Amino acid sequence: MTRRLVVEADGGSRGNPGPAGWGAVVRDAATGALLAERAGYLGFASNNVAEYSGLVAGLEAARDIDPAAHVEARLDSKLVVEQMSGRWQVKHADMKRLAELARGVLPADQVTYTWVPRAQNGAADALANQAMDAREGLWRDHPDGDGPDATPPVEPQAPARARRPSGAAMRFDDAEPLTVVLIRHGETPMTASKAYSGGAVPGPSLTSTGRIQAAKAADTVFRIGRTLWPDLPHPSALRASPMVRTQETAGAVGRRLGLRVELDEAFRECDFGEWEGLSADQIEERWPGDLKRWHVDAEFRAPGGESIEDVGVRVSGALERLRDEAVGRTVVVVAHSVVIRAAIGATLGAPSSVWASVRVGPASITILRLWADGEREVTVVGMPTDL
Known part of the structure; x- marks a missing residue:
């Protein structure tokens, strides 16, 4: 049976254009369990570029979870939903590029697009604002679906660095390059x-x-x-x-x-x-x-x-x-x-x-x-x- 996933994506720009960031979460469609969280800081960009960037990242996260899943992408951007659904043309060069990236993540017949009110997109919006505040990204997976529900995620701890592997350049100290x-x-x-x-x-x-x-x-x-x-x-x-x-x-x-x-x-x-x-x-x-x-x-x-x-x-x-x-x-x-x-x-x-x-x-x-x-x-x- 084909698995069903939900991507919630958002992006924002403080100034439009201005400092911009995006956020995306992936949930299990049947249970609502949170499976993945992503956020990124774009620097100087527009709202629409940020929204598309969040969509691309969300689809990539869903693909990483199950490349055969059917994905419903939910956004509060009417523009992105209509353009990705093929009902509106994409004219701006940056958005054309991002729309093509989004379409290349998964086969078209595996993805549908749904507009939702902003109030129903709170988790992705919180991630986008967190990225703009911190001016850095976030990556967190919840393989068991045990993530927090619609709340800003905790900044993930960096994994412990592995020791220098066999075959690496010989050093007799701990100096880092x-x-x-x-x-x-x-x-x-x-x-x-x-x-x-x-x-x-x-x-x-x-x-x-x-x-x-x-x-x-x-x-x-x-x-x-x-x-x-x-x-x-x-x-x-x-x-x-x-x-x-x-x-x-x-x-x-x-x-x-x-x-x-x-x-x-x-x-x-x-x-x-x-x-x-x-x-x-x-x-x-x-x-x-x-x-x-x-x-x-x-x-x-x-x-x-x-x-x-x-x-x-x-x-x-x-x-x-x-x-x-x-x-x-x-x-x-x-x-x-x-x-x-x-x-x-x-x-x-x-x-x-x-x-x-x-x-x-x-x-x-x-x-x-x-x-x-x-x-x-x-x-x-x-x-x-x-x-």
């Missing part, structure tokens, strides 16, 4: 066509596949310090390259983690100059031999653009800056293929001529650890999250 989780952005039209898409042009946006990849990467990163790599601190900060594709990917991660996205120019993609938008074959036809030279000659720049070494210098400086700000934490950085290869290569002390040997797929995860005394560890390289 900075952990950097590098995520490549999801697929864009230029990723699919294998064209060079650099840091001098803001676009393009993610494709629908890229948005799904971003959501899956967010789910994976959310598990760090819990069920994945339990010896690592759970992420507490989120940075992103200022390109559209990285901001969109980071938005999915931020909603999942309840973290605000901070933009960092140092992590923008390599400037490909006149090669922007061209395929490797097109570059070879117009500049014979130059693309290969760019990969192996540290100082050779793309015409009107950067060399791989240029990227390595700014990325290395950014990693050192993050390390000097504070160790003992995990910072997520959403960036690009050349940037992530440079970060790996610089961490290993490898020459830039071999950096292109590392595969960094769309929405893949790489984890580096940097100690204050200069010791380093490459924990994960290019792990796919869309399997």
Whole structure:
């Protein structure tokens, strides 16, 4: 018999737009038992973006409980209910993106949408306000359905950190490093066509596949310090390259983690100059031999653009800056293929001529650890999250 779950979701913005947060709970439809609570802080956003963010998180929580369940999503936003039910068009770009994310969580025939009065959505509203007050997120599951009924949840205790596992970098003290989780952005039209898409042009946006990849990467990163790599601190900060594709990917991660996205120019993609938008074959036809030279000659720049070494210098400086700000934490950085290869290569002390040997797929995860005394560890390289 198919299980039935209820998602109650809400979001708010103090200023519209202004400081915004969302909340969501999942209940058993038959008993009303509380199964999961989620909350997140968005930073500066609108009411509608917050409401959609709560819906996405609530559906993801329901999917985690039972991916085959039928879900009734209850919201006090008439706009979101009507748009997700297909009766109203979604015109705003941010809401289009979030609506597509929501539709990608579960098959359409497993989800229905119901409008409820605000008074009947008190638990989700309380969570959204808690996130805005604390400016941080919350994650709590009640697998036995023993959670409090329609009351603000207790802030969960962080799970005990696991000891450093076998195979980790050798240390003879208890010094804690900075952990950097590098995520490549999801697929864009230029990723699919294998064209060079650099840091001098803001676009393009993610494709629908890229948005799904971003959501899956967010789910994976959310598990760090819990069920994945339990010896690592759970992420507490989120940075992103200022390109559209990285901001969109980071938005999915931020909603999942309840973290605000901070933009960092140092992590923008390599400037490909006149090669922007061209395929490797097109570059070879117009500049014979130059693309290969760019990969192996540290100082050779793309015409009107950067060399791989240029990227390595700014990325290395950014990693050192993050390390000097504070160790003992995990910072997520959403960036690009050349940037992530440079970060790996610089961490290993490898020459830039071999950096292109590392595969960094769309929405893949790489984890580096940097100690204050200069010791380093490459924990994960290019792990796919869309399997």
